[in-house]
Amino acid sequence: MELTSRSLERFPVYGRLGVPEIWSYEDGKITIYLLDQRKYRVSETSLALPQVSVTKMMALIEENRHLGRRAIRRAIREWARTL
Template identity: 40%
Template sequence: MDLTSNTQVSAYETLGVPEIWRLKEGKLEINLLNQGKYVSASTSLSFPSIPAVEGISLFLENSMNMPMSAVRREFRQWVLQQL
């Protein structure tokens, strides 16, 4: 995960990073490496049973209107329900 810069996707492709998560306009985007190029995915290789894109995007949206402690608590509960 790279939070400090807007690294070009081609750099990760060259390195063979199997999965990247990026935040674009407040929404999570997951890309998986497939035959040397990234393709958009709705689930993660690391967390296949969790609908990460829709769930995390929702919690990011909620974090604008709720205290972070409440968002973290709800997020933990949501993850446990997904497992």
């Protein structure tokens, strides 16, 4: 998962390395990119974690943002255990 917009500049490198999936979090939004013929396309679902709802994960991040990163990680872990 990439937390900066700089990753967009690195997509060609990731593609050449064969990185199958990139998650980007920017401005309160998670975007999943899947490698397709050496280029990345936006996807609504993850290949690695198809059962994960990006919408739910974004909501958890926003709900816990004021509590800090530990709280966000804890909330996501607790939610993931229910999947």
